Amino acid sequence: MTISRSPTPDLSSLTIKDGGSADEKKKKGEADSFVRRDLYEERQTLESGIGVFATVVIPSGTRIFCEESVVMLPDAAGQLELYQAVKALSGGKSQMYWNLAGSTKPSKDVGWIDTLRSSCEEDATENFNTLVEEHEQAWSIYETNRFICRSLDGPKTSLGVFPASARINHSCSPNVFHRYSPTIDRLTVHALREIQPGEELVTSYIDICHPTAVRRQILKHWGFRCRCAACDSPDDEEDHRRKKIEDLYTKLKGLEKKRASSTKEKGYEKFMNLVTRVIKLLEKEGMEESDTLGVAYKTAVRVGMILGTTDRERLVEWAEKAVGIEAKCLGEDSKEYIAATRLLEAARQSQLDRMDETKITNSSSLLD
């Protein structure tokens, strides 16, 4: 399998935020921010607001967005914290924020309004209503456009708004992949396959392993019904496979929890069995492009090595596939890619060790 590399474009004229020279940034361990406006344009669509459309052929693996957030808050933050953060934005960023789409309904929880009232002057009733509306609009924009941002070293999550990437609409059969990269503190968006001029760039806002009914339910948060091929003409077999993948993942998570809390090394065969089934189903489902399959390959290689699986060639093949997927979906500066390359090295080494073992066994039997 060939390992796809993200092309390294000339970004000099495309940087949208300049926080110092490239050398200074390297020293601080930061990446340049860029948005490849030479590859796409924003256009009004008939049914899904503004969308992002390719203007040229975009090769698979291209990093199209590498964007800093304008707002990033802990996931427990509410309307009041958000409003303060938005109010603190400088002119250009503030305009970018308020120009974004807001399509979620106002929250039923109104406790924050009482808190806001108690901090306001008594005779400011008229202004107060406007203030509440502004808070609601800021919150709706936040809920419509925020992406999950996981920290490097643990379960801590924040939610960030990245104004250029926020224009990308959803599809359950996406052609780009987005994820916040904590190593570079940017949201990256990569092409999952070659994209043709005129094609809309679409990402999945949700886990694409969910069956159609579940996807529909979750997408209600954004106030639309997805019209992609998988949603418009759901195929029972495909739904059954996605449901199976979801169930297997739930079982795997359960097993992992048990294993992590136990001192005994057990359950690995069961783990391997489950993850091999997940890989087969994902491959059958045509999800070779998804990071989900990359995670499954990496898990299988780790468990295979712990078990001392004799088929080392297969472990190397899976690790190579994981490296290819992570390079394409997340880029070579991502922690996922680095983990996959380390795993590949280990798998190759264990394959060599295995060859040595075979040689020794063969020669021993000859001497005997």
Ligand SMILES: C[S@@+](CC[C@H](N)C(=O)[O-])C[C@H]1O[C@@H](n2cnc3c(N)ncnc32)[C@H](O)[C@@H]1O
């Ligand atoms: C993150 S924004 C995407 C950009 C947005 N279309 C705009 O005009 O700025 C998410 C919102 O876009 C719309 N949207 C995204 N994907 C859609 C889809 N597949 N069908 C219909 N509307 C969609 C929904 O209103 C959703 O709440």
